[in-house]
Amino acid sequence: MTDHIRWGILGAANFAKAQMGPAIHAARRGTLSALATSSAEKSAGFTAFAPGLRVHQDYDALLNDPEIDAIYIPLPNHMHVDWTLRALDAGKHVLCEKPLAMQEGAFDDVIAARDRTGKLAAEAYMIVHHPQWQKAKALYEDGAIGSLVTVNAMFAFHNDDPTNIRNKAETGGGSIPDIGVYIYGSTRFVTGEEPQEIVMTDIARDNGVDTRAHVAARFPSFLFTGYTSTRMAPYQQIVYHGTEGIMRLTAPFNPMVYGEAQIVLQDAEQRVTTLRFPSDNHYVRQVEAFNASVLDGTPYPCPLEFSRGTQAMIDMVLAAEG
Structure with a gap:
């Protein structure tokens, strides 16, 4: 080579x-x-x-x-x-x-x-390669928001084209496979915890695929709530709310499409600090991390074992669907 x-x-x-x-x-x-x-x-x-x-x-x-x-x-x-x-x-x-x-x-x-x-x-x-997520994980691990109580994650866009593969059951379509990986996986990435139980699902389906999925899940130390949708106005955000502060990512999954990547920190005194990431391309960073892993043996930031864990949560959500 x-x-x-x-x-x-x-x-x-x-x-x-x-x-x-x-x-x-x-x-x-x-x-x-x-x-x-x-x-x-x-x-x-x-x-x-x-x-x-x-x-x-x-x-x-x-x-x-x-x-x-x-x-x-x-x-x-x-x-x-x-x-x-x-x-x-x-x-x-x-x-x-x-x-x-x-x-x-x-x-x-x-x-x-x-x-x-x-x-x-x-x-x-790709998101784990973006510096906003690496910083968010470091802030959480450093105790910037105290003990985590709840995570609320949202990701929606509008796509009602019946010919699109995202709207076909036979091609693995639906909001959960397409963008549930982001709200579930990012929660796991930052906290290092795995879901114990899916406590609520409210899922709407059309032509065999989910078009909206509201989910609540119990993790060992916090409650997760979130939704994905392919039939709502475009929006994305994730909020980590702890005993001593709040950490909010304003464009967590598609920065530069849904706005500038920002981490907004609010402490217990309601003082706000905003960290901005105006130009980082997580797709390029992902490929560079892959290249470095192959050429140098550098550990890859997102191994298959991590991805399997996110799919395990997706499977739990689908199994809990009422």
């Missing part, structure tokens, strides 16, 4: 074109080298920012490309596990979009393949 990672993208998804393709192209110690798609029209959107890109006509051709070290997978949710396993068996490192799997148990096969092949495999859970 050279001193950089040669990346290929499996499928010309719009998100890959708009976000992850440019991030791979911009990240240090990596090169976006190839794309697998049979659509000349779709490939043009990628060659526009990566002119030397090789385009393979099918997915297997990309996996068999000896000049590719790592594969990014932005396919529909129900295809993630299968193609992650195929890429690992082809000797490639894999960064797969979230949710990597649709049930907790499916992570076991991926973890086993990672360990068997010696390749890095990870879910593309």
